[in-house]
Ligand code: ADP
């Protein structure tokens with residue numbers, strides 16, 4: 015069974031009488047441990063597709079299963095539960111909580127979904143901060159960190175609950191090239207170490223080369239697939 019299966023998935027945004035196809039007839043499968051990129055120009059539908067896979071939004075038509083679950087059938091509460099149990103997100107703008115330290119940002123998902131004992135939680139948070147090279151900065155707040163450091167914390171936060179699937183929407187967009195490549199290398203290392211599946215989006219040609227498979231979007235359509 016594939017981890018993600020989309021069959022003729024479309025997403026229509028309506029504004030008054032006007033219908034706009036943000037995604038049109040997307041069919042794809044992504045397997046466990048893949049390291050895949052959605053690429054395409056701005057407005058091609060990358061974020062929309064990641065949001066559907068991440069159960070943040072529902073398809074307008076078609077069938078989408080993630081880990082065998084028909085995600086279109088989940089209501090708001092069930093979606094939140096499914097996300098908490100199975101998914102990690104890395105957002106373009108990091109989305110760290112400004113008043114929390116790096117440590118507290120990474121700890122946050124564990125407080126939300128897992129009934130872990132404090133010692134176990136602490137060990138897990140430190141393991142992830144260490145893995146992304148941020149253990150020494152654990153006490154710092156986001157405004158005391160560089161862009162690359164914030165993105166490392168965001169990756170640690172996405173992985174702390176050991177999700178099977180991590181979705182990353184232009185995770186390197188705010189980073190210089192060297193830092194961007196480090197973040198990608200880190201994600202790949204996490205895939206190798208934890209068996210996590212990574213699906214990320216980018217419009218940066220240098221970054222897309224790091225993916226093992228690229229799925230190209232154009233005007234909401236899947237136009238090309240390249241296997242590295
Ligand atoms: P990308 O991430 O590739 O830049 P998006 O998935 O954000 O593209 O957007 C795809 C298209 O859908 C764009 O034309 C965008 O304007 C449109 N779109 C995205 N979200 C909405 C929304 N909530 N309402 C209306 N149109 C939207």
Ligand code: MG
Pocket residue numbers: 060061062183
């Ligand atoms: Mg986008």
